[in-house]
Amino acid sequence: MNKENIEHNRTAGNEADILRQAMEALKALAPLEYEAEPVRGLRDQRYDYIVRARVFGKEFAWCVEVKNRLTKAAELQALINKDKTRHPFLLATGYVPPEAAARLHDGGIQFIDTVGNAFVNQPPLLIFVKGNRPEKEEPPVPAARLFKGVGLKIAYLLLCRPELVDRPYRDLAEMTDVALGTVNGTLTELVQKGFILDMGKKGKKLLGRKTLFERWIAAYPDYLKPKLLLGRFRGDGDWWKDIQMDPALAQWGGEVAAAKLTGYLKPGTVTLYADKNRLADLVIANRLKKDPQGNVEILERFWPPGNGFGEGETVHPILIYADLAAIGEQRTMETARMIYEQHLDRYFGQD
Structure with missing residues (x-):
């Protein structure tokens, strides 16, 4: 899949645009050509694209995880994933601040961003650039209501004990000391976002626990702790x-x-x-x-x-x-x- 296909891959949405911009920024640092293929539907998937590149007559591939924004939780997930992919791991994101770039470099995590910061240790390429800043700081993306307040308490209960998803709302309210209306709103939003499957008389089931966990980890320090x-x-x-x-x-x-x-x-x-x-x-x-x-x-x-x-x-x-x-x-x-x-x-x- 070439870079033109990346731009028109609607299922990838903003991720595709971030990857394209980051790869083009990398091309400004090294004379490489590349193709990218989205990866969908793999169980225990740890990356979003496979990028195959050619430079100085050498061919290699990356397993690329794309993040709209780099958080400490995303850094940590990259540290966990970097040694568990079939090709070398590469993190692509919008912007990597200097202090985060240093942490990623020290952790051996290859990265690229859309403003030209990069750490690439892929022979014959060895690149480490930090300090480039976006022309205009993007405003923070508002967190969904579910990840902004005491609803995080309910999500935590379900992450620890998924079987509680079938308990009466009143029980969950008592266990977390939150209002019954908050429980109702949180569970409704979890259903809407696909984290809870309501099977009617067969009860409910918690889905996508790892994704919910990652969202919870990112929100907890700012919105609940x-x-x-x-x-x-x-x-x-x-x-x-x-x-x-x-x-x-x-x-x-x-x-x-x-x-x-x-x-x-x-x-x-x-x-x-x-x-x-x-x-x-x-x-x-x-x-x-x-x-x-x-x-x-x-x-x-x-x-x-x-x-x-x-x-x-x-x-x-x-x-x-x-x-x-x-x-x-x-x-x-x-x-x-x-x-x-x-x-x-x-x-x-x-x-």
Whole structure:
């Protein structure tokens, strides 16, 4: 499929235009010719196009994932996907800021964007360009209502326990402490967007869990997590290391939870999810001091304690992954990749 076909591939929509512009920007850096073929309908698909290129008499191919906008969640997904494609992985997007370009380069993730930034390590090509900026900053794309507020609580419940999709709305409202109308609106939107299949008397089924997960991860840091903050504190040294947290009181999230699951990360921040009415007990028991700049964040737990939402003293791997993605540092990205591969890849592979 040549580049003219890319432009007229209606099913690809804006993705096709981004890929065309990014490849043309790459052509300005190197004398290559290319053909692109869309990839559709593959189970566990990790890319959108196969691009075959020729340069200096050498032929090679990329598996290309196209993102309209680059988020930390998208960076992390690229880190997970880069070693799992049949040809070298290439990320194509609208714009890669300098700090993101550095992270992608350090993570070994090849990328191109529409304004001429690129990291290509495909012999005989070795290109690394960062710092080019768009002529005009694009306004942020408004998030769908589903991904803008407390509806994210409902989506999280379903991601952790898909069988809850068949529970009465009132039960879901009680489990998340949100209004019944919010539950109704969220479930209706999930149906409209194809994430829930309503089979009538046969009940409902959650579909596209991996896509829903990726959308949820991208929205959580901006639209839900800030609303959950109960306070910031500071503790003495590595106070968390020797504590066996009572799950009825709180559960570890973020870096501490990741360190406990993988034994890999040295936490820089401490994240706890607790019931609001037990905040004082938690602070006193662990001798925490109120500090707006402290490295201990305590957030309100927005799910009912019990099976399916995290085992023991740590929250569910989905939420650990989201916390790490929100930090977006190289060390947390690598640990998040480990969490995904050890705890989530098989889970979403069941779709």
